Amino acid sequence: MASAATDLVFRPLEGQDALSLAEGAYRRLRDAIVRGELAAGTKISERGLALTLGISAQPVREALRRLEADGMVLTQPRSGTIVAEFGxxxxxxxxxxxxxxxxxxxxxxxxxxxxxxxxxxxxxxxxxxxxxxxxxxxxxxxxxxxxxxxxxxxxxxxxxxxxxxxxxxxxxxxxxxxxxxxxxxxxxxxxxxxxxxxxxxxxxxxxxxxxxxxxxxxxxxxxxxxxxxxx
Amino acid sequence: MASAATDLVFRPLEGQDALSLAEGAYRRLRDAIVRGELAAGTKISERGLALTLGISAQPVREALRRLEADGMVLTQPRSGTIVAEFGxxxxxxxxxxxxxxxxxxxxxxxxxxxxxxxxxxxxxxxxxxxxxxxxxxxxxxxxxxxxxxxxxxxxxxxxxxxxxxxxxxxxxxxxxxxxxxxxxxxxxxxxxxxxxxxxxxxxxxxxxxxxxxxxxxxxxxxxxxxxxxxx
DNA sequence: CATGGACAACTGCTATAGCAGTTGGCAATC
DNA sequence: GATTGCCAACTGCTATAGCAGTTGTCCATG
Missing domain, CATH: 1.20.120.530 (GntR ligand-binding domain-like)
Structure with missing residues (x-):
């Protein structure tokens, strides 16, 4: 089974598209999270998300690391990544x-x-x-x-x-x-x-x-x- | 010719070695920079550093992205990464x-x-x-x-x-x-x-x-x- | 001597494949 | 029925290979 995030329909990136795939994935994910399209606790898989976005797993991983630094996701090593809560x-x-x-x-x-x-x-x-x-x-x-x-x-x-x-x-x-x-x-x-x-x-x-x-x-x-x- | 950072002798990581390679590379590099072992303006290559540390280029890249977020290095896309200045x-x-x-x-x-x-x-x-x-x-x-x-x-x-x-x-x-x-x-x-x-x-x-x-x-x-x- | 211009050797960036832990369920056992 | 052990299907993490820009050098040309 694919990730729960697979169902999501991401809005296309407006403006300049000369961004790196990692940067694009970061912005898409960040926006999706703050808009509430990705509920807190949702499991995120590097591979699953890569499939959804049509890119490789590496840029996705890079985006997730940045989101982790931002406090928007939590990553348990070797286990999984979930969307953080925003109470x-x-x-x-x-x-x-x-x-x-x-x-x-x-x-x-x-x-x-x-x-x-x-x-x-x-x-x-x-x-x-x-x-x-x-x-x-x-x-x-x-x-x-x-x-x-x-x-x-x-x-x-x-x-x-x-x-x-x-x-x-x-x-x-x-x-x-x-x-x-x-x-x-x-x-x-x-x-x-x-x-x-x-x-x-x-x-x-x-x-x-x-x-x-x-x-x-x-x-x-x-x-x-x-x-x-x-x- | 390899990167200028190749000559560096990195001190081994003390304490727990259960860290990910990316985390280890990040700490090594960070410490080397604040100790002045990597002078400001020094060019850093993902491949070169990977060779020096004996690991792959991906963890090195991840470490460099974190260092960039920390303001310790500057990365020009498709061009190169250099050590930032600390005046x-x-x-x-x-x-x-x-x-x-x-x-x-x-x-x-x-x-x-x-x-x-x-x-x-x-x-x-x-x-x-x-x-x-x-x-x-x-x-x-x-x-x-x-x-x-x-x-x-x-x-x-x-x-x-x-x-x-x-x-x-x-x-x-x-x-x-x-x-x-x-x-x-x-x-x-x-x-x-x-x-x-x-x-x-x-x-x-x-x-x-x-x-x-x-x-x-x-x-x-x-x-x-x-x-x-x-x- | 000065000046472009092309080529080679870089660079960061991405794709693919596979490793090594973690997890959850199913079956065998008490 | 409750418990324990095991196996398959995940997970994040790493290695390798190759793409596509950038840069500097060297040679041909003015």
């Missing part, structure tokens, strides 16, 4: 980890971002102002993503970039929800982003770190990932 | 990232550590008290390592554990240095550890996070990784 507690953990790392990234960005990078951020701010005024949540979400990516790039640390990219996936659970939750949420987030860039302009790492941290935590609360009472 | 700036970055993640781990540990885990930590504290009194830096370093590992385990997050384990490797650059630097350093670190456990006992995540963060940052300053003036 509220775990999502809250990942959110707090992300807040800490985003804060560090902001601190580094405040020290290093050059004028070109800051200009790009401000360009995204302009887009976000428009989208906020128009209440265009889809456009806003995209601009928000690009803004944070610019900060990560400005930080200029490979480990940090990689970690934050991995953590971003967990955000899919509540991203749209957070933006649509409250009418007050949109302008509040915009103001925080603007304050962030001001901190960058002032070259104030500590201020930038604290603001980014607070921003992420508050947005997580708005999405219900973090409880109101707790830090 | 003072980069080490400072990694230290700040580690401080942030250790802080989050401490916060989670404060919420979840049960009596058994706390007892284990206090057992390590006792060892550290002895070692500090005897100025036995080697014993102290080992106990210190175990103590932090206990905190990471108590946090109970796979991603966090993996990340901190990776970051720990960077600490090799200055670990011994930090402990031997000042006579005042040892008792100071001990006091901080004790304060940390008290915060755990009080179930105060915010206090634990702040104390852990301050502890890591101060120890990094003692080792010269972070400048005195900066955060």
């Amino acid at each position: 509220p507690d775990r999502l809250a953990e990942m959110g707090r980890i992300r807040a800490a790392l985003e804060g560090t990234a902001a601190a580094l960005a405040a020290e290093r971002a050059d004028d070109a990078a800051l200009a790009l951020m401000e360009a995204q701010l302009a887009v976000m102002r428009d989208a906020t005024a128009a209440a265009d949540t889809a456009r806003l979400a995209a601009a928000n993503e690009r803004f944070h990516a610019l900060v990560h790039a400005a930080a200029g640390n490979a480990f940090l970039l990689r970690s934050l990219t991995s953590l971003r996936a967990y955000d899919h659970f509540n991203r749209v929800r957070a933006l649509e939750s409250t009418p007050k949420e949109l302008p509040k987030a915009l103001a925080e982003h603007e304050g962030l860039v001001k901190a960058f302009r002032k070259r104030d790492p500590e201020l930038a770190e604290e603001r980014m941290r607070a921003h992420v935590i508050r947005s997580l609360r708005a999405g219900g990932v973090l409880k109101k009472g707790k830090k | 003072p700036d980069r080490l400072a970055e990694m230290g700040r990232i580690r401080a942030a993640l250790e802080g989050t781990a401490a916060a989670l540990a404060a919420e979840r550590a049960d009596d058994a885990a706390l007892a284990l930590m206090e057992a390590q504290l006792a060892v550290m008290r002895d070692a500090t009194a005897a100025a036995d830096t080697a014993r102290l370093a080992a106990a210190n390592e175990r103590f932090h590992a206990l905190v990471h385990a108590a946090a109970g997050n796979a991603f966090l554990l993996r990340s901190l384990t990776s970051l720990r490797a960077y600490d090799h650059f200055n670990r011994v240095r930090a402990l031997e630097s000042t006579p005042k350093e040892l008792p100071k670190a001990l006091a901080e550890h004790e304060g940390l456990v008290k915060a755990f006992r009080k179930r105060d995540p915010e206090l634990a996070e702040e104390r852990m963060r301050a502890h890591v940052i101060r120890s990094l300053r003692a080792g010269g990784v972070l400048k005195k003036g900066k955060k």
Whole structure:
């Protein structure tokens, strides 16, 4: 019998297809997991998945190792790999980890971002102002993503970039929800982003770190990932 | 001609040898890099390294992917892999990232550590008290390592554990240095550890996070990784 | 001497095959 | 009926071979 994942219909990868098969398999699997198409506890077989995806077992294995590092699957050596669970507690953990790392990234960005990078951020701010005024949540979400990516790039640390990219996936659970939750949420987030860039302009790492941290935590609360009472 | 890494003599792996070849290759390479035996910019070939280690190319490749995630090597697709550089700036970055993640781990540990885990930590504290009194830096370093590992385990997050384990490797650059630097350093670190456990006992995540963060940052300053003036 | 251009020797990446543990069920035994 | 041992069908892991890009060198050409 083939793996339980065999039945799954994976959505094709959009955008550039020049990716390696391992990278493609990683993204497909990651997306399938966060979308709930692969329930927690589902057994995953390297061979079975390779058959489903129409590729060899090696790239699949590589993808699974990355997912394991991301905390999305658990591998028992010589036994099997299963999809990890994503209860509220775990999502809250990942959110707090992300807040800490985003804060560090902001601190580094405040020290290093050059004028070109800051200009790009401000360009995204302009887009976000428009989208906020128009209440265009889809456009806003995209601009928000690009803004944070610019900060990560400005930080200029490979480990940090990689970690934050991995953590971003967990955000899919509540991203749209957070933006649509409250009418007050949109302008509040915009103001925080603007304050962030001001901190960058002032070259104030500590201020930038604290603001980014607070921003992420508050947005997580708005999405219900973090409880109101707790830090 | 074989790779430049071929000449290297790798130290055998101590302890358990039941590890997978990929895991073994990862540790060997990581240690060789942090020890400076593989200079920055050194070209690494999957095949060449496999030949040197006497294993196949697949485990080597897997090790290199992990090292890339750790920020220790850079891989240009279809071109080559080289050892990354570790200037003072980069080490400072990694230290700040580690401080942030250790802080989050401490916060989670404060919420979840049960009596058994706390007892284990206090057992390590006792060892550290002895070692500090005897100025036995080697014993102290080992106990210190175990103590932090206990905190990471108590946090109970796979991603966090993996990340901190990776970051720990960077600490090799200055670990011994930090402990031997000042006579005042040892008792100071001990006091901080004790304060940390008290915060755990009080179930105060915010206090634990702040104390852990301050502890890591101060120890990094003692080792010269972070400048005195900066955060 | 400077300049392309092709070829050979790399590189990372993927496919196939087979090894060695682990697991679960079925049959023989108590 | 409960228990134990065994065997077949898995599992992740590793080895070998070959693909497809990239790179540098050497020779022909201007």
